[in-house]
Amino acid sequence: MTRPKTTPLPPTIVVVFGITGDLARRKLLPAIFDLYLKGLLPSQFRLVGFMRRDLSKLEFQTLIQDSLTKYHRGASSTSLKKFLKLIVLEQGQFDDPAAYERLGEQLKSLDNSLGVCTNKLFYLAVPPALYPTIFPLIKKSHLAKACESARAGTGWTRFLVEKPFGRDLGTARSLERQLKNIFTEDQIFRIDHYLAKETLQNIITFRLANPLFANIWNRGHIVRVEVRLLEQEGIVGRGSFYDEVGALRDVGQNHLLQMLALVAMETPATLTAASIRAARERVLKGLKLAHSDFKESVQRGQYEGYLNESGVAPYSTTETYFKINATVTTGPLRGVPFTLESGKGLPVKKTEIKIYFKNLKLIPVEVESGEVGNVLTFTIQPNEGVALSLLAKEPGLDYLVTEKNLEFAYATGWPDRLIPSDYERLLFDALMGDSTLFPTRGEIIASWQFITPILNQLNKLPLTRYRRGDLPSVS
Structure with a gap:
């Protein structure tokens, strides 16, 4: 680091x-x-x-x-x-x-x-x-x-x-046995390119380098977290592949869980690869669904017209959308609810993490969004940046409170710097022997231990059909 x-x-x-x-x-x-x-x-x-x-x-x-x-x-x-x-x-x-x-x-x-x-x-x-x-x-x-x-x-x-490292827990373990039989662990660099995105790398810095956040990054001050990876496009010619995989395997088991781990992990003992990776792994091992009733914790959907895509089976029930309500059982955010949401054919293309801080209710206020409290947003794409919503009094004789953002974007914050691509960062780190941005065997297995039981029960859930360009209305 x-x-x-x-x-x-x-x-x-x-x-x-x-x-x-x-x-x-x-x-x-x-x-x-x-x-x-x-x-x-x-x-x-x-x-x-x-x-x-x-x-x-x-x-x-x-x-x-x-x-x-x-x-x-x-x-x-x-x-x-x-x-x-x-x-x-x-x-x-x-x-x-x-x-x-x-x-x-x-x-x-x-x-x-x-x-x-x-x-x-x-x-x-x-x-x-x-x-x-x-x-x-x-x-x-x-x-x-x-x-x-x-x-x-x-x-x-x-x-x-x-990636993908297997299709489920069994195939992931089989693949890891093959790797272990040929290579030593320090030779293996498993790629999840989302970990190399600049905004995600900045989460640790925001958490630890800024006293404003370092002292309140805990369940006493954070009430919930949303991790969303939304795409406007459909499957774009990937029908045969996608129909066998689905949204949950495609991005849920890897990208979304790695983003969750960076937010929820405990402060690493040192800023070394070993400490950071171990902290991510502990979070994933302690991840569970938020509710005992499976239908309250997981929803799925499929956009209208998916069955007409080339390569898709005529009666496919493959999900193009999912939402999971989960919670972690370890670290500073244990017990805090997390929402993991992703899908294709949605209104916007956006990947973001929203962290909602507790409203201390020191003064009675109402705002248009209905959310009262500060929200820290990490935007991973399309325009990488960080924003913090604050409540402030509007100018005037009346006492009116409104929301305003403090924010910066990488494109304007460092206009003379080109952000390295995900793969440029990963290749450079592999050459340097820095494994921080590469998941461990334990992280892979822990993520599948959480996702596989969901996959095994997914067909028990209603498959909500939604129009392209709409956000599914799931209950």
């Missing part, structure tokens, strides 16, 4: 499985290119693309150049040409042991050309369904083996794996 902005790194190779896929082209390559332009990559660096497509070197470079031109914020032709020279192509099928042997030989050849056993960062930008195929072959080909110098901090090997 307190490391310098730049630290010289030893020679490093980043290996991207699935480098021609959508995730790599839209997110990873622009993020790596950003780090390159900012001088945050090692001076001796190579990017190895491991892919199934049979492309020539020229076809591959054209594809990468087109992706960076489309998705990067202002890439010059000169810098692109220099960056492309750092990329090496390795073609092979993910289920072919010989392809992993060739990849291993390629990495040895690069080590020899650089004159050192390099750090190696593997990024699995592939569907998680391929993990059971890929992991054993990585083990068999010894790609996970670090250099002899790894104990001295160089020559390490690390692996970044994308």
Whole structure:
């Protein structure tokens, strides 16, 4: 958390499985290119693309150049040409042991050309369904083996794996057993890109660096918390995938629970990765539904027209909306109600956390919103920022109280600073060995322990149909 902005790194190779896929082209390559332009990559660096497509070197470079031109914020032709020279192509099928042997030989050849056993960062930008195929072959080909110098901090090997981490508690445990069988825990960096969003990173700072909040961040002063991830769009061509997953698996088990954990966790003993991750894990282990009656704690909905989307089953009951009322049993906010809400086809696109503070009722006031008390809002998207609602007397001879916001937005608060993308932050932290923004095995298992029983009972609930552009009216 307190490391310098730049630290010289030893020679490093980043290996991207699935480098021609959508995730790599839209997110990873622009993020790596950003780090390159900012001088945050090692001076001796190579990017190895491991892919199934049979492309020539020229076809591959054209594809990468087109992706960076489309998705990067202002890439010059000169810098692109220099960056492309750092990329090496390795073609092979993910289920072919010989392809992993060739990849291993390629990495040895690069080590020899650089004159050192390099750090190696593997990024699995592939569907998680391929993990059971890929992991054993990585083990068999010894790609996970670090250099002899790894104990001295160089020559390490690390692996970044994308969500979802399983479909339920059973599959998550199975996946974690595979990971544990091949890698040590300090080699594994599980990605939930929401943790890398600037506003979420700022929650800990707001809580601990400001006495205004540090002394009242407890159940004596906070009466409830809302965590919302609302989307205007529908499933946008993801019918086959989404119909198998649903909103709760897609964002509830990961993004929303990680946001909840940052708000509800106890003050970490130190601002180290180990302390912060342990504090998040304890909150998730103590999470429970707010009511004993399941129907009072969980609601679900599906937008009208969902069944007409391509790839969706004709009689699908997959939820595109959910709301969960929960509470935590540990930490400073134990017993405080939390609302987790997300859906597609809603009136607005917004991800936010609202923290409602207790009204001390020192003076009788009424306001238009009906809420009397301060509300702290963290807006994660679309316009990252923080706002605090205050009550103030309006100018004039009458005693009229109104709400006013103290707020700042990152775009105007730091107009000369570009906010790093989620993936730029995560890649940089993985290179630095900072695991703060990556969930632990315990966090993954704890989140599924909370979500799986809900999934098992979800079909017992009424499926509220709602119009696109409306907020579901659920009871």
